[in-house]
Amino acid sequence: MAAPAPHPPRIEDGIGAALRDLRQSRGQSARWVAERAGISAAMVSRIENGLVSPSITTLEALARTLEVPIATLFREARPQHSDYTLVRCGEGxxxxxxxxxxxxxxxxxxxxxxxxxxxxxxxxxxxxxxxxxxxxxxxxxxxxxxxxxxxxxxxxxxxxxxxxxxxxxxxxxxxxxxxxxxxxxxxxxxxxxxxx
CATH class of the missing domain: 2.60.120.10 (Jelly Rolls)
Structure with missing residues (x-):
């Protein structure tokens, strides 16, 4: 029996990973972010764990609190591919x-x-x-x-x-x-x- 096809990455997981990375890179607690964004610390935790789909209003408040464009919260939700170019000496x-x-x-x-x-x-x-x-x-x-x-x-x-x-x-x-x-x-x- 063939293994089931892998599920595509969930946007909620990508947003959660981006939020956690941004928060931790600034050395801030979930409670600190929550207070300034006007949401509960439990909600921040649920977003970071990909358990909820946050509203645009919530995402905007989080982005403003972390001083980043709202699009930054979607950086981990990109397609699972990337391109690279390797040019050897003398080529191009x-x-x-x-x-x-x-x-x-x-x-x-x-x-x-x-x-x-x-x-x-x-x-x-x-x-x-x-x-x-x-x-x-x-x-x-x-x-x-x-x-x-x-x-x-x-x-x-x-x-x-x-x-x-x-x-x-x-x-x-x-x-x-x-x-x-x-x-x-x-x-x-x-x-x-x-x-x-």
Whole structure:
């Protein structure tokens, strides 16, 4: 006789696990959380043990008490799958970006697209003689680490000269990007994370 199929994880169990982790990471008792959220300590215990399905009002009170977005209480209730990308040395998806008067090579190292986050990492090579690189305006955060060479990065009205080993992170809301390549070749790693 075949074993029964496993039950999918219950959302109540996920909410309970998230609440317990958040509470314990702050060193707070169930009674402390209950008093500030306006519910009983017994209810906090029942929620943490997955015995009840709390109302949105109760979840909002708990999230406010723990100073987190309400969505944080659902973090353990996600589907039981995840993706990963392993790129070995010298590998990756090689691409070329062409604009009106510029061209550069880059290698895609990672790309993850979820409903709440878009994440990408690239290794980019700029050549001094390939014309002015493009600038960008977007959302989220951009991280840049210079791997070799020297170039000037624009962020809003500020200019930063980056050399091998230097790194910079910026909010993507302002105009940003490399505006001058000083050495014959400049290679850098760029990582961007944003909400879709």
């Amino acid at each position: 998806l090689k691409s070329t970006r062409i604009t009106d008067n510029h061209r550069h090579e880059y290698v895609n190292l990672a790309l993850h697209s979820r409903k709440d986050l878009r994440f990408q990492a690239r290794r980019v090579t700029l050549l001094r003689d390939s014309g002015p690189p493009p600038n960008y305006v977007g959302h989220g955060v951009v991280f840049v680490q210079a791997l070799s060479g020297e170039a000037v990065y624009l962020y809003g009205k500020q200019h930063f000269t980056l050399r091998a080993g230097d790194s910079l992170s910026v909010d993507a809301e302002l105009n940003h990007g490399f505006v001058e390549v000083i050495t014959p070749e400049f290679e850098f790693l760029t990582v961007q994370a944003e909400r879709p």
